[in-house]
Amino acid sequence: MGKGSILIVDDAPESRILLRRMLAGCGYGAIYEADGAAAVFAFFGLDADGGGEPLDHLDLDLILLDIVMPGLDGIEVCRRLKGVEVLRDIPIIMVTAANTDSNLRAVFEIGAMDYLHKPVKRVELCARVKSALRLKEEMDRRLALTRELEQANQRLRRMAMVDGLTGIANRRCFDEFLDREWRRCQRDGWSIAVCLADIDFFKLYNDIYGHLQGDDVLKQVAALFQQAVNRPGDLVARFGGEEFVFVLSGADAEGAGRIAQRAMDLVAGAAIPHLHSPVSEYLTVCFGVSATTPRPGTYPRLLLDCADKALYDAKQTRGNRVVTLLPSADDSR
Ligand SMILES: [Mg+2]
Missing domain, CATH: 3.40.50.2300 (Response regulator)
Incomplete structure (x- = not known):
């Protein structure tokens, strides 16, 4: 008592x-x-x-x-x-x-x-x-x-949204974020852009430098990308493997292209050795960029598919560049 x-x-x-x-x-x-x-x-x-x-x-x-x-x-x-x-x-x-x-x-x-x-x-x-x-x-x-x-x-919810290796948003977080922003931009009549990024010849990098060092590179690139995308409303996420993605609300293709270029420059500036890369002695990345103003009855998939095609084009030509592709009027119907 x-x-x-x-x-x-x-x-x-x-x-x-x-x-x-x-x-x-x-x-x-x-x-x-x-x-x-x-x-x-x-x-x-x-x-x-x-x-x-x-x-x-x-x-x-x-x-x-x-x-x-x-x-x-x-x-x-x-x-x-x-x-x-x-x-x-x-x-x-x-x-x-x-x-x-x-x-x-x-x-x-x-x-x-x-x-x-x-x-x-x-x-x-x-x-x-x-x-x-x-x-x-x-x-x-x-x-x-x-x-x-x-x-x-x-804490669990946060963990479920964060990529364990790089500490940035994970795929699930990206999916939810893009969905939400897509609807918001549709409502407000804003443009929205997606930049898909890929590390050039990353399989080769892992083969030569080992997977642990490969993991370090993923972390480094994630940090550089976050530096490149510095508006508070934007998202940088790990898309999967060595692929990353930016969601830029309010950005048009030109603006998104500039941010992708800045991210590429930052990675180049970090001068991470990749001696066997066919394009450079340093590690490089490439980007597929797409942007649109979401119309009623359309889905984020439209934008993502377009960015994916653009990224594919960029990779076909050995990477180290930004390719922009806009959805055609037919796509967005
Ligand atoms: Mg009394």
Whole structure:
């Protein structure tokens, strides 16, 4: 025992003294007092009428609340406290004089946990307080567990969206992102561009330098691509294997082509040796770019297919370049 902080609310000083003594006798040490509604609201940092934002670091486990008080009575105080989100879970035990029995229904309706009759007996008080605190502790424990679970779920969701090797968005994240942006651009009448990228002669690179170094190159290229695409609303994702993809909302083919070229330049500037590459002594990449303003009844697949064809063309000519291909009017029907 002795755990739990308790607020006694009563307009009569002698009642507060009595309750405090009884609680202290049962081993409760952290006891606060308020002499009415205004003092309760002030205790929690609320406005004079119980509105506004409460204080941040409240650590209260139980309220003993007198019903009959001048000004706002205990029932109204209880109602207003239960209306404040972060205070809602603090258990409230109403303390009633014998002549206020008719209030009992109201007491439970507004969310009080229990009630005590005046004059309060020590044994009864301590038993009720003890069980209220135990319940509060159990509720807190469950709340903490729920939060932990939610956080774990969030971490899982994040992990499900991130490519394990490179730390950038994965294919699934890309699919969802493109779908969402496609619809948004359709609604707003904006252009949207997709740049598909491929590392030139990457199989050859792995054969010669080994897969571990190949993995390092994937990480390096992912970081360089992220540098090239620096608008906050754009996405760089790993498309699969040594393929990457950019989604650039609001960009037309020309703008997207410039960003692809910048990404190519950044990779070239990193001067990653690839001695057996037929196109350069350094690692190079190539891009297939496409852009369109999505029309009703069309799907992102249209854009992706086009970028894929463009990438294929770029690869056919040994890479190290950007090829742009726009969907034809027939495609987009
Ligand atoms: Mg009173």
